[in-house]
Every structure is written in C-alpha cells, then in structure tokens.
Amino acid sequence: MAHALTLNAGSSSLKFGLFDLSAAEPKVIANGKADRIGGAATLTLKNPDGVRLVDASPIPAEGVVDHHEALTAALRALTDHFPKARIVTVGHRIVHGGLDYTGPTLLDEKSVEKLAELEPFAPLHQPHNLAAVRAAMTAFPQAAQVGCFDTAFHRNHPFVNDVFALPRAYYDKGVRRYGFHGLSYDYIAGELARIAPQLHAGRVVVAHLGNGASMCGMKAGRSMASSMGFSALDGLPMGTRCGQVDPGVLLYLMQQEGLSADEITRLLYTESGLLGLSGLSNDMRILQSSDSEEAQQAIDYFTFRARRELGGLAAALEGLDGVVFCGGIGENSSLIRDGICAGLSWIGIEIDAAANAANASVISTDTAQVTVMVIPTDEEIVIARACAALTS
Ligand code: ADP
Numbered sequence: 119m120a121h122a123l124t125l126n127a128g129s130s131s132l133k134f135g136l137f138d139l140s141a142a143e144p145k146v147i148a149n150g151k152a153d154r155i156g157g158a159a160t161l162t163l164k165n166p167d168g169v170r171l172v173d174a175s176p177i178p179a180e181g182v183v184d185h186h187e188a189l190t191a192a193l194r195a196l197t198d199h200f201p202k203a204r205i206v207t208v209g210h211r212i213v214h215g216g217l218d219y220t221g222p223t224l225l226d227e228k229s230v231e232k233l234a235e236l237e238p239f240a241p242l243h244q245p246h247n248l249a250a251v252r253a254a255m256t257a258f259p260q261a262a263q264v265g266c267f268d269t270a271f272h273r274n275h276p277f278v279n280d281v282f283a284l285p286r287a288y289y290d291k292g293v294r295r296y297g298f299h300g301l302s303y304d305y306i307a308g309e310l311a312r313i314a315p316q317l318h319a320g321r322v323v324v325a326h327l328g329n330g331a332s333m334c335g336m337k338a339g340r341s342m343a344s345s346m347g348f349s350a351l352d353g354l355p356m357g358t359r360c361g362q363v364d365p366g367v368l369l370y371l372m373q374q375e376g377l378s379a380d381e382i383t384r385l386l387y388t389e390s391g392l393l394g395l396s397g398l399s400n401d402m403r404i405l406q407s408s409d410s411e412e413a414q415q416a417i418d419y420f421t422f423r424a425r426r427e428l429g430g431l432a433a434a435l436e437g438l439d440g441v442v443f444c445g446g447i448g449e450n451s452s453l454i455r456d457g458i459c460a461g462l463s464w465i466g467i468e469i470d471a472a473a474n475a476a477n478a479s480v481i482s483t484d485t486a487q488v489t490v491m492v493i494p495t496d497e498e499i500v501i502a503r504a505c506a507a508l509t510s
Contacts, residue, residue, distance in 0.1 A: 119139075120206040122206070123205045125250045130153075134151070134498075135499075136203060143503070144499065144506050152191060156182055158183070161195060163195045186253065193257060205258050207508075213267075214268070215269045219269075220270050221270055225264065239348070262509045271297070271301070272298075275295075280294050282295065282347075297334065298344070299344075302497050306442055314489070317439055322438075323435070324336060327443065332345045332353050355390075356392070358394070358400045360386050360390035361391065395412065396415070397412050402447050424458045443490070443492050456469060468488075469481055470483045
C-alpha cells in the first residue's frame with residue numbers, strides 16, 4: 119500500500135498528515151501538529167477518529183524548539199505508530215511559488231534552489247518550507263517530493279489586483295500582489311462547490327484567520343483579490359506580523375530611528391501584530407482570557423481591520439453573497455467572528471448568536487442576505503490530492 123506524507127510548516131506550527139493513496143481520493147490515516155514552535159513546543163498525533171496517539175507530548179530540545187526539531191519528533195512518532203507505512207511521496211506546503219510555480223510541481227534539487235531565491239519575499243515561511251523539503255529528500259530519498267504553493271491560487275487575479283502603482287519596471291521584475299494562504303482558499307472553494315454550490319457560484323469573502331491571517335475575495339471559486347500582497351505581511355494584523363502599514367512608517371524607521379533592514383524585518387514579522395500591540399502574546403486564546411487593556415485593544419484592532427478589509431473586498435467583488443471563516447481563530451473564536459460581523463448589517467450580514475456560539479457551519483440568520491459560514495480548513499488534503507495526482 120502506498121502512502122503520502124504531507125508537511126505544512128507554518129510560522130509557529132508544523133502540521134503533518136499520513137494518507138493512504140490506494141483509492142482515488144486520498145484517505146487520512148493520521149495527522150499531527152507540533153504546536154508553539156519557537157517556545158515550549160508540544161507534539162500531538164491523532165487518528166482520524168480523533169483518538170490521540172501522542173497527546174501534547176513536550177518535544178525535547180536544548181532551548182526553544184525549532185522547526186527542524188519539530189520535524190524530527192513528527193517523523194519519530196509516525197514511525198513508532200505506523201511502522202508499515204510505505205511513503206512514496208511527500209507533499210509540501212510552500213508559501214511562495216513566485217511567477218513560475220502556478221500549480222503543484224515535482225521538486226528536485228534545482229527547483230529547490232530556484233525556490234530559495236524567493237526566501238527574501240517570505241523570510242518567515244519559505245526557509246522553513248524548504249528546510250522541510252531538504253529534510254524529506256534525505257529521510258525519503260526514493261519518494262517523489264511535491265510542492266504545493268500558497269501563491270498559486272491567486273495567480274490569475276485581475277491586473278488591478280496584481281500591480282502596485284510603482285514604476286512599471288518593478289512589476290516586470292516580479293514586485294506584485296501575490297496573495298497567500300492559497301491552499302486553504304483552494305480547499306474552501308472546493309467545499310463550497312460541494313456543500314453550497316450556489317454560494318460557490320457567487321461572490322464570497324473567505325477569512326483565513328490563524329496565526330497568519332488574510333482574506334480572499336472570490337467570484338465563482340476563483341481569487342479576485344486578496345488582503346495579502348507582495349509579502350505575507352500586508353493586510354490584516356496577525357499573531358506577530360503588522361498587517362497593512364503606511365510605507366512612510368518604514369522610511370521613518372530607517373531614516374529617523376536608524377533601524378537596519380534586518381531589524382525592520384524582525385520588527386515587522388516577529389514583534390508586531392497582536393504580540394506587539396498587546397505586549398503580552400501572539401496567541402488569541404491568551405488575549406481573550408486576559409484582563410489587560412492592551413490585550414483588549416489588540417483584539418479590537420484585529421476585528422476592526424478585519425471588518426474594514428471585508429468591506430473593501432465586498433466592494434472589489436461588487437457585492438457579497440457569502441462569508442466563510444476558517445483558520446484557528448476563524449473556526450474557534452465566536453467572539454472574533456461576532457466582533458468582525460457586528461456593524462456589517464448594512465452589507466446584509468446578520469449573525470445568529472446561538473449558532474455562532476456553537477461554531478455551527480452556518481452562523482448567519484435565516485433572513486440575512488449574506489450567508490456566513492464556518493468551514494474548518496484542510497490544507498493537508500489539498501496537498502495529498504496533488505501528491506496522488508502527480509504520482510499516479
Ligand atoms: P497557523 O497560522 O500557525 O496555522 P492556526 O490556524 O492554528 O495557526 O491558528 C492559531 C491561532 O488560533 C492562535 O492565535 C490561537 O490562539 C487561535 N485559536 C485556536 N483556538 C482558539 C479558540 N478556541 N479561541 C480563540 N482563538 C483560538
């Protein structure tokens with residue numbers, strides 16, 4: 119029996135899945151997550167029934183756990199519990215595919231080198247993604263390595279959502295609005311086609327709200343506009359990333375505060391967002407349970423900017439039929455969903471408080487013009503499907 123291993127190295131987590139490829143649709147056998155990478159990370163491994171085979175086990179490390187140690191722990195747990203698994207392909211979530219990688223691709227040393235050139239475009243993700251590819255090439259030398267790109271879903275969006283108003287030469291060099299979280303949006307578009315085809319055919323804003331956060335405006339399941347642009351910094355504030363800032367702030371930081379490019383990179387990617395504003399944590403669960411005024415202000419800013427972005431994307435779509443929440447915050451925090459939707463009745467959004475509190479799949483009222491849904495996203499199955507397609 120042939121299996122696929124999927125690896126999804128996020129900024130603070132490593133999600134992984136083991137899939138049986140013997141049927142047309144890959145079947146998940148186990149999935150796991152190394153959580154809170156960069157701190158006291160833990161590993162969890164579950165079977166598809168949710169039974170925990172490894173339950174929040176601390177990952178051993180000298181100091182804070184990095185992505186490499188998380189991957190080693192994940193592979194050890196899979197080998198312990200599934201010694202007979204025959205991994206023929208490893209699928210990777212890769213955040214940046216640039217202009218050339220517009221769909222799932224078989225990876226070799228050469229393509230990994232080419233993708234490494236995009237590391238400055240996504241310094242918080244691309245190096246971790248490619249480290250996982252290299253580690254998997256060593257651990258599974260016979261397996262096909264498949265790259266699935268977060269930018270690919272957006273590559274056909276209209277020119278006005280692809281360009282910055284900079285001298286044209288920069289556009290030609292690849293300074294464009296790429297958009298990210300494409301695997302998640304691809305999955306949600308597929309789920310909408312399956313469970314709500316009318317909505318899929320219409321105008322939908324999908325809000326992927328996790329440690330990284332973005333929104334995508336879709337028409338008929340295709341990306342028209344995204345809150346993220348050239349890098350995964352733009353748009354919504356995130357766990358540690360700033361979201362939209364006036365470029366003049368960056369000039370001020372360089373010219374008046376004397377910050378170097380490296381210092382600004384660190385500031386924007388790892389010290390800003392919810393963490394920077396609250397001074398407490400990048401973790402929404404911690405902020406929600408805190409009494410501090412700064413934590414509340416960070417939550418207020420997050421919901422306010424998300425509401426603004428949603429309104430802007432509705433305008434880009436020339437109307438709105440549906441909203442979908444996904445990602446760790448979008449799927450679990452009724453407070454944040456309510457905070458974003460409050461005040462959007464003028465656009466046709468009305469939330470059913472009981473359905474929202476229950477994380478129900480439809481959380482809008484029966485009479486609302488806009489259907490609001492919560493759909494747990496599944497980037498791993500999108501990767502596993504690509505593995506099956508490219509290795510069959
Ligand atoms: P990543 O972008 O690293 O994949 P996730 O999609 O797992 O992140 O989302 C992580 C975020 O989801 C964290 O801020 C976490 O606090 C938040 N989250 C998870 N569960 C809840 C919950 N029940 N209530 C509020 N926030 C939650």
